Amino acid sequence: MKRKLVTFSRIVTTGAVNFIRNAWLAIAAMAVMVVTLTIVLFSLLANATFAHTIEQITSKIDISVYLKDGVGETERTKLITDIKKLPNVKAVTFVSKEEVLKRYVQANAGNASLLSAVSQTDNPLPATIQIKPRDLNKLGDIKTYLSQKDVAALQSDQPSYSGDRKEAIDKITHATNILQRVGVVAVLVFAIISVLIIFNTIQMAIFNRRDELTIMRLLGASTWYIRGPFVVESILYGIISALVSVLLIHLAFIAAHSTLEATSLGLLDINYSAEYFREHFWMLLLLQLGVGILIGAASSTVATQRYLKFKTHK
Amino acid sequence: MILLDRVTKKYGRVATPALDRISLHVEPKEFVIVVGQSGAGKSTLLKLLTREERQTSGKIIIGGIDYDKLKDRDIPLLRRKIGVVFQDFKLLPNRTVFENVAFALEVVGMGNREIRHTVPKVLDIVNLKGKEKRMPLELSGGERQRVAIARAIVRQPKILIADEPTGNLDPKHAWDVINVLEKINRYGTTVLLTTHNQEIVNKLKRRVVTIEHGQIISDRAKAAYNL
Numbered sequence: 043m044k045r046k047l048v049t050f051s052r053i054v055t056t057g058a059v060n061f062i063r064n065a066w067l068a069i070a071a072m073a074v075m076v077v078t079l080t081i082v083l084f085s086l087l088a089n090a091t092f093a094h095t096i097e098q099i100t101s102k103i104d105i106s107v108y109l110k111d112g113v114g115e116t117e118r119t120k121l122i123t124d125i126k127k128l129p130n131v132k133a134v135t136f137v138s139k140e141e142v143l144k145r146y147v148q149a150n151a152g153n154a155s156l157l158s159a160v161s162q163t164d165n166p167l168p169a170t171i172q173i174k175p176r177d178l179n180k181l182g183d184i185k186t187y188l189s190q191k192d193v194a195a196l197q198s199d200q201p202s203y204s205g206d207r208k209e210a211i212d213k214i215t216h217a218t219n220i221l222q223r224v225g226v227v228a229v230l231v232f233a234i235i236s237v238l239i240i241f242n243t244i245q246m247a248i249f250n251r252r253d254e255l256t257i258m259r260l261l262g263a264s265t266w267y268i269r270g271p272f273v274v275e276s277i278l279y280g281i282i283s284a285l286v287s288v289l290l291i292h293l294a295f296i297a298a299h300s301t302l303e304a305t306s307l308g309l310l311d312i313n314y315s316a317e318y319f320r321e322h323f324w325m326l327l328l329l330q331l332g333v334g335i336l337i338g339a340a341s342s343t344v345a346t347q348r349y350l351k352f353k354t355h356k
Numbered sequence: 357m358i359l360l361d362r363v364t365k366k367y368g369r370v371a372t373p374a375l376d377r378i379s380l381h382v383e384p385k386e387f388v389i390v391v392g393q394s395g396a397g398k399s400t401l402l403k404l405l406t407r408e409e410r411q412t413s414g415k416i417i418i419g420g421i422d423y424d425k426l427k428d429r430d431i432p433l434l435r436r437k438i439g440v441v442f443q444d445f446k447l448l449p450n451r452t453v454f455e456n457v458a459f460a461l462e463v464v465g466m467g468n469r470e471i472r473h474t475v476p477k478v479l480d481i482v483n484l485k486g487k488e489k490r491m492p493l494e495l496s497g498g499e500r501q502r503v504a505i506a507r508a509i510v511r512q513p514k515i516l517i518a519d520e521p522t523g524n525l526d527p528k529h530a531w532d533v534i535n536v537l538e539k540i541n542r543y544g545t546t547v548l549l550t551t552h553n554q555e556i557v558n559k560l561k562r563r564v565v566t567i568e569h570g571q572i573i574s575d576r577a578k579a580a581y582n583l
Contacts, residue, residue, distance in 0.1 A: 045465030052462055257446050260406065261507075262435030263463040352428045356412045 049267060057274025064247050068279060071236075071243040075283035075337065076290070078232040079330050083291050085225035086326065091315045092218040100178055107188060108168040108199040111139075118169075121196060125173060130183055133174040142167045168198045237341045240279065244272055244345040255349055269346045276342035280334030288327050295319060357515060357546045358382035358405070363414030365400050374400040376570040377414065382548065384514070387541045389557055390550040391581060392567035398550045401567070402519050405548070406440055407431050419514055436464055439508030439545075441518040445500050447492040447507075453479070454488040457507045464511065478510045482536050498529025505536055515546045522553050530556065557581040 061068055107125075109118065118136070126134050137145075143165050150156045160166060175181055181203065187193060188201050248255065258268050295316045319326065358380065365375040375397045382388050392398050403409040404416060407423060416423040419437060426434060447456050454475055461471045479485055482502040492500055501521050508516055518537060522530035534556055541547045551557065557564060557580065564579035565572055 044467065048467050049465040253446075254448055257448060258459075258463065259432075260408070260435065260440060260442075260446065261460050261463050262432040264432045265429070267463060352407070352431055353409055354428075356410045 050270075053267065053270030054274050057271035058278065060247065060271055061275045061278045064243075064275070067243045067246060068275075071240045071276075072279050072283045072286070074232075074236040074239045075279055075334060076286045078229070078236040078337070079283050079287035079334055080290050081225075081232050082229050082333060083287055083326060083330060085222075085229055086329075087291070087315045087319055088225065089222060090318045091311050092221065094314050094318070095311055096215060096218065101174075103175075103178060105173040105175065105181070105184060105188075106202045107171040107173065108197055108201070109171065110196060110198045111168065113169075113196050117196060118171075121193065122171060125171065125184075125187070128183055128187060130176050130180050131173055132176045135172045135174075137170045137172060139165055139167060139169045142170055233337065237337055240276055240338060240341040241345045244276060244342050247272065247275070248346065248349055252349070259350075265350050268350060269343065272342045272346050273339055276338030277335050278338075280336070280338035281331060284327070284330035284334035288330055291319065357384040357386070357419060358548070359415070359417040360404075361415040361417075363404065363411045363416060365397075365404060365409065366412045373412070373570055375404070375411075378567075378570075378572055380565065380572065380575075382546060384546055385541070385544055387538070387547045387560075387562045388549070388565060389560065389562055390548065390565045390567060391552055391557060392550075393552065396567045397570040398567055399519065400570075402440075402517055402548075402550065405517060406438060407434060436511060437513055437515070439511065439513035439516040441501070441504050441508045441516070441521045443520040443523050445492070445504045447500060447503055449492055452489050452491060453484060453495070453503050456492065456503055457510050460507045460510050474510060475506075478506045481509070481539065482506045483532070496529065498525050498532050501525060501529070501533050502536060505533065505540075509540055509545070513545065515548065516540060518547065518549045520550055520552075522551055522556060527555070534560070554581040 113121075122134055122136060125131055143160060146160065146167055147157060173184060175184060185201075185203075188197075255268055295312070298312050299316065359382075360378055360380040362377040362379055363375055364373050364377055366373045378397075378401065390398055390401065400409065404411050404423075405418065407426065411423070418434075421434060448459065451459065457475045457478060458471045461474060466474075476485070476488070479488060482505050484499065484502055484506065487495070487499065492503065495503065501524075505518070505521070508518075516537070521533050521537070525533065530553065537547055537549060538560075561578045561580075563575070563577050564581070566574045
């Protein structure tokens with residue numbers, strides 16, 4: 043047990059010392075890793091932000107059903123209860139004629155001609171049932187229900203589906219999907235490049251010290267005693283790169299906030315991104331560290347593999 | 357201690373084997389000299405013993421370990437039991453004499469305090485006291501060879517293999533090295549020495565195994581050089 047501890051501490055020390063000695067190689071490897079991890083982090087934030095934006099927009103969307111003036115309270119209550127039973131309905135609100143008028147007056151406060159068209163005694167605006175759907179892409183069942191003969195008979199007009207907005211939402215969703223895919227591909231490509239470069243870096247380090255490795259092998263050093271320092275070195279690359287990438291994103295938010303005074307970047311709501319980043323800071327940091335350590339450990343383990351093999355052919 | 361039974365080693369597709377059905381039995385605490393000209397198969401023999409190479413056929417058993425049954429992950433453990441002195445020393449150039457010897461102990465996980473205690477003793481045996489802090493390049497060939505020996509014996513192996521340890525040395529330094537090997541042998545270590553230094557072989561009067569063209573052509577006790 044004590045020997046294992048001594049060996050472990052030697053492996054870590056050697057790895058750290060090599061890290062400092064190979065400073066230039068280390069910087070090259072870490073530069074690529076920082077780019078990779080920054081892209082990973084950026085994709086995560088963009089993803090969360092788009093999801094939030096879409097959620098915000100869709101929550102404002104509803105279907106308005108306009109009732110004929112003659113519809114009585116019992117009929118109305120029954121209709122509302124029936125609509126609520128539909129599976130894709132999230133919420134139903136009833137807005138009375140008076141309320142609709144009030145909103146209309148508020149919305150058109152500056153427009154005298156529009157206001158003159160309506161008055162308390164002569165209210166042409168219909169009472170409205172507003173339906174919030176769960177899933178915008180599955181309005182079929184609601185539409186079918188509303189167009190049933192007896193239900194249609196209660197309505198003064200065709201229901202409104204916020205058609206324009208739906209189209210806009212579809213576009214955003216589509217764009218987000220593409221961005222997510224591009225993000226995944228970019229992350230993968232950079233992850234592969236960074237693994238290859240770390241590979242190369244370690245192989246160069248090994249090449250410089252191949253005599254030492256041979257001697258270690260001949261003196262009976264175990265595989266992990268030889269490999270360990272290289273793995274420790276690469277894990278250090280990963281840890282430092284993760285910290286740098288988190289710092290970079292943090293600085294980017296500060297810059298966007300103070301210098302540009304921007305609140306959004308195209309579809310990207312920067313304020314929300316920054317907030318999400320702050321709220322999930324520790325989780326994101328841990329995730330970055332995890333990815334960095336994983337890339338480092340995996341590539342160094344594979345890179346050292348062929349220098350550690352024993353001769354097997356006879 | 358060392359048992360070879362009809363061991364053959366062929367490299368790649370070369371038709372003539374480097375070693376051809378060699379059989380050798382070395383008792384514990386024996387001192388055996390292997391002689392032979394360059395290319396006779398001495399180095400191959402030693403590489404088989406340290407499991408740097410695998411024999412093409414035949415059996416090798418050292419200290420009770422059958423090499424055919426040896427798993428890769430146990431090779432390091434085997435090598436820790438055998439001390440090897442290489443012809444080209446194989447010292448780490450950027451480490452001091454002390455560190456080079458300590459290295460062999462670090463590899464097996466010995467604690468620093470024990471290392472500080474053990475290394476000076478061994479450096480004393482090979483007459484290198486006071487040169488702990490020198491770098492290998494600051495030493496003479498004989499001194500470097502003795503560092504290599506110190507490193508080979510510091511783990512107190514049962515077997516010491518010395519490959520032409522006097523090959524690059526002048527006669528005086530060569531004898532320094534041989535004296536150290538004899539000392540270690542007296543302490544109970546089996547020594548296998550390869551050399552083509554006629555004077556040393558003749559003066560040592562030990563068992564001499566002669567290899568030629570990959571075969572043992574003579575094996576005699578207290579023998580003289582007869583190539």
